[in-house]
Structures are given as structure tokens and as C-alpha cells.
Amino acid sequence: MKNTIKYFALFVIAFSISILACKNSKEHSKAADSSIIEKVVPENLKWSERMMLSEIERVPKASMLDFVKKPRWSYTNGLVLSAAIKVYEETNNQTYYDYIYTYADEMIDSTGNIKTYKLSNQNLDMIKSGDVLLYLYPKTKEERFLKAIETLNSQLESQPKTSEGGYWHKKVYPNQMWLDGLYMAEPFHTHYAKDYVKDATKAENIYNHIVLQFDLIQKHSRDGKTGLLYHGWDESKEQKWANKETGNSPNFWSRAMGWYGMAMVDVLDFLPENHSGRERIITYLNQFAEAITKVQDKSGLWWQVLDQGDRDGNYLEATGTSMFTYAFAKGVHKGYLDKKYLAVAEKAYEGLIDNLVSVEENGLVNLNKCCGVAGLGGNPYRDGSYEYYINEIIRSNDPKGTGPFILASLELNK
Incomplete structure (x- = not known):
């Protein structure tokens, strides 16, 4: 009887040890599993898709791009979605088309009214997202999209102009x-x-x-000495930021020239081959490329204030660099620029990847050191000074950087 009790006690002890070991094994396995982080963005894709998927993950509704709290119609949405269109055309992945379409579907009501848009503001920024509608209407034939397109065109027909016919940036x-x-x-x-x-x-x-818009910008905003272009020009010379002799703002801001470079290569997509102004724009683009290349940093990147790289407070900035990279690469591929500028674009892109792009454990791609916003005038007043440009907010994943980064990635097939 004693032996029976002894053996039973040993069995209970052994069984308990076995249970405990099994439990510890499961807990260890569970702990090991928890260290495996699911990749929401696959790392075996090209950078264009990785950044596009990262943007969709961060901002599931394109109407909320640019860190806003409510849906809105604005230029940043159109910028990122223009990049999404190119990614969709290359991959045929429905995810990208849905992202594009959902924006238009949300922001254009059944009668063709554009939500949050006011024609009376005469704000050129509001035209950019019209590119999305120009893409979608031939595919969907939805009359509301055509109506919205015509509304945006009517703004350009009534936009206030300078004495020579240059569009005011905004009515205000x-x-x-x-x-x-x-x-x-x-x-x-x-x-x-x-x-x-x-x-x-x-x-x-x-x-x-x-073409006149480009002619006037070249006439009034281009600095003859450096070939760089000033951010703004005031015909009246009344603004506090305006030079009293030339009307120009005081500095060369990276992203302003980035916008200009992208404008030239994108307009040439549609300007007829036989139009008399086409060669002039190509000439302007070559002058632009020469001037921009001269102020490229050894890292491949460009400075926030382009010509003052060694000045205290200046920084190597992502949005302008991405825009220049796209404009140069596309300019070469389209035959507008000499092939030497492809090497400039490649160096810039490497600089972005090495210095300003980071990847999180879950695969999300970040573009860092983006200038959040910069303008002239307004309230509070923006004086266009060096101190103003370097002290505006710096953030990651600003759509004014991620959109051009995607476009540059596609042009360079990275």
C-alpha cells in the first residue's frame, strides 16, 4: 500500500512537471511569435509602390492628406493622386485605382459640385486636383466629373491677371x-x-x-546672375516682401523652384509638338537644370534655401530634392535635357535613400526632413526672409514630398 502511494505521488510530481514544462514552452513560443512584426508594406516592391502603400496605410482616405482634420479639395491631394495614377498604370493594382476614385467620388457630389471649393476665391492651388478628374472622366463617363472639370476651367477663364496677362496666385x-x-x-x-x-x-x-505664364515668370522672377528663380513676384511692388525695384521676393526657396521644374516637364506632355512656345519652355527647362545643378550639395540633396547651404540653420530638404529628381529624370527620358542630368537625378535619389528615407519594422516607408509649408504675405505675415524659410515646420511624410518621391522613383525605375 505504501509503495502504491509512493508511486502515485511520483506520478503526480512528474505529471505536474510535464504540464509546467509544456506551459513554459507555449509561453516561450508565444513570446517568440510576438516579436515577429507583420509587414504592412512588402519590402520586395519598388520604392514607388512602397511609398504609395505607406501613404495609403497612413492616410486611408485621400481627402485627408496633408494632416487635415476634415476632408478637403486641395492641391496636395491631386499631387499624391497624380503619382497614384502612374503607379496604377504600371502595376494595374486595383488598390491604387480605388484610392484615386474614392477621392473624386467623395468630393464631387451628384450635381458636379466640388465640396469645400469656392470659385470666388480664385485660388490656383485648387486647380491641381482637377488632374484626377481629367484622368477619371474618360474611364467612368460620369457627368458630375465633367461638370467639375468645366468649373475648374471657368476659374482659369476668370482668374485675375497682371497687366501682362499673368495669373494672380490667389485673389487675396x-x-x-x-x-x-x-x-x-x-x-x-x-x-x-x-x-x-x-x-x-x-x-x-x-x-x-x-506659354505666356512661363514667359512672364522667366522675365520677372529669374535672377540673371545665378539663373535661379525667386519664389514670388509682385507687379505692384507694394508687398513688404517685394524688392522695390524688381518686385521679387528675397530668396530662392527649394520647393518653389521644384514646383516650377515639375510644371515644365508636365505641361510638355500635352503642349502640341508644333506649338511655337514649346521650344521656349524646353529652353527654360535647360536653363533651370543648369542653375539647379550648380547648387546641388555633395550629398546629392538640395538645401531649403538653395544658394545658402553653409549658412546657419539651413538644412537639406526632401520635397524640393524629390521634385528636382523627378523633373531631371523625366526631362532626360523625354529628350528635353542632356543625358548628363540623369546622373544628377541618380545622385539626388541616392542622397534621398541614404539620408532622408527610413523604413519602420512593419515596412512603412518614411520621407523625412520635409518643409511643411511656406508662402508669402498673409496673416500672420510671411516676409520671405532667410529666417522665415528655415523656421517653418519640418515634418516627415508631407505629401508635397511623398508625391514627387513616388514620381521620381517611377522615372528612375527604382
């Missing part, structure tokens, strides 16, 4: 042309004239007016 910025405005409005306007204006004379008039 009288007599002012900004480099930004050429990217916001002119690719849309050229595409519209090519595909939606059937009257040849009317289309020609639109093309002439588009």
Missing part, C-alpha cells in the same frame, strides 16, 4: 505671380485644352496663354 494675393502657381494650374489647363476643347482656335488661345 493681388498682382502676385508665384512659381507654385504654374504647377497648380498649367498641366491641368494644357491637358484640358488638348482633350476637351474641340475648337482649334480656342485651344490655340489657351496654349498661348499657358
Whole structure:
């Protein structure tokens, strides 16, 4: 009997040890599993898709791009979605098309009204997202999209102008042309004239007016010594930021020139081969490329204030660099620029990857050191000084950087 009790006690002890060992093994296995982080963005894709998927993960609704709290119609949405269109065309992945379409579906009501948009503001920034509609309408034939396209075109027909015919950047910025405005409005306007204006004379008039915008910017904003272009020009010379002799703002801001470079290569997609202004824009693009290359940092990147790289507070900035990379690569591929500029673009892209791109454990891709915003005038007043540009907010994943980064990645097939 004693032996039976003894053996039973030993069995209980052994069984308990076995249970405990099994439990410890499971807990160890569970702990090991918890260290495996699921990749929400696969790392075996090209950078264009990795960044596009990262943006969709961060901002599931394109109407909320640019760190806003409510859906809105603005230029940053159109910028990122223009990149999404290119990614979709290359991959045929429905995820990207859905991201594009959902924005238009949300922001254009059944009657063609554009939510949050006011034509009376005469704001060139609001034209950019029209590129999304120009892409979608031929595919969907939804009349509401066409109605919205016509609304945006009507803004350009009524936009206030300088005495020579240059668009004011916004109604609240009288007599002012900004480099930004050429990217916001002119690719849309050229595409519209090519595909939606059937009257040849009317289309020609639109093309002439588009080229005039570039002619005027070259005439008034380009610095003869450096070849760089000032952010803004005030015809009235009344703004506090305006040089009293030239009307120019005081500094060369990286992203302003980035907008201008992208405007040129994108307008040339639609400007007819036989138009008299085409060669002039290509000449402007070559002058631009020469000037920008001279101020490229040894890292491949460009500075926030382009010509003052060694000045205290200046920094190597992602949005302008991404824009230049795209403009140079596309310019070479389209035959507008000498092939030497492809090496400039490659060096810039390597600089971005090595210095300003980071990847999280779950695969999300970040673009760091983006200038959040910069402008001229307004309230509080922005004086265009060196101190102003270097002290604006710096953040990661600003759409004014991620969109051009995707476009540059596609052009370089990275």
C-alpha cells in the first residue's frame, strides 16, 4: 500500500512537471511569435509602390492628406493622386485605382459640385486636383466629373491677371505671380485644352496663354546672375516682401523652384509638338537644370534655401530634392535635357535613400526632413526672409514630398 502511494505521488510530481514544462514552452513560443512584426508594406516592391502603400496605410482616405482634420479639395491631394495614377498604370493594382476614385467620388457630389471649393476665391492651388478628374472622366463617363472639370476651367477663364496677362496666385494675393502657381494650374489647363476643347482656335488661345505664364515668370522672377528663380513676384511692388525695384521676393526657396521644374516637364506632355512656345519652355527647362545643378550639395540633396547651404540653420530638404529628381529624370527620358542630368537625378535619389528615407519594422516607408509649408504675405505675415524659410515646420511624410518621391522613383525605375 505504501509503495502504491509512493508511486502515485511520483506520478503526480512528474505529471505536474510535464504540464509546467509544456506551459513554459507555449509561453516561450508565444513570446517568440510576438516579436515577429507583420509587414504592412512588402519590402520586395519598388520604392514607388512602397511609398504609395505607406501613404495609403497612413492616410486611408485621400481627402485627408496633408494632416487635415476634415476632408478637403486641395492641391496636395491631386499631387499624391497624380503619382497614384502612374503607379496604377504600371502595376494595374486595383488598390491604387480605388484610392484615386474614392477621392473624386467623395468630393464631387451628384450635381458636379466640388465640396469645400469656392470659385470666388480664385485660388490656383485648387486647380491641381482637377488632374484626377481629367484622368477619371474618360474611364467612368460620369457627368458630375465633367461638370467639375468645366468649373475648374471657368476659374482659369476668370482668374485675375497682371497687366501682362499673368495669373494672380490667389485673389487675396493681388498682382502676385508665384512659381507654385504654374504647377497648380498649367498641366491641368494644357491637358484640358488638348482633350476637351474641340475648337482649334480656342485651344490655340489657351496654349498661348499657358506659354505666356512661363514667359512672364522667366522675365520677372529669374535672377540673371545665378539663373535661379525667386519664389514670388509682385507687379505692384507694394508687398513688404517685394524688392522695390524688381518686385521679387528675397530668396530662392527649394520647393518653389521644384514646383516650377515639375510644371515644365508636365505641361510638355500635352503642349502640341508644333506649338511655337514649346521650344521656349524646353529652353527654360535647360536653363533651370543648369542653375539647379550648380547648387546641388555633395550629398546629392538640395538645401531649403538653395544658394545658402553653409549658412546657419539651413538644412537639406526632401520635397524640393524629390521634385528636382523627378523633373531631371523625366526631362532626360523625354529628350528635353542632356543625358548628363540623369546622373544628377541618380545622385539626388541616392542622397534621398541614404539620408532622408527610413523604413519602420512593419515596412512603412518614411520621407523625412520635409518643409511643411511656406508662402508669402498673409496673416500672420510671411516676409520671405532667410529666417522665415528655415523656421517653418519640418515634418516627415508631407505629401508635397511623398508625391514627387513616388514620381521620381517611377522615372528612375527604382
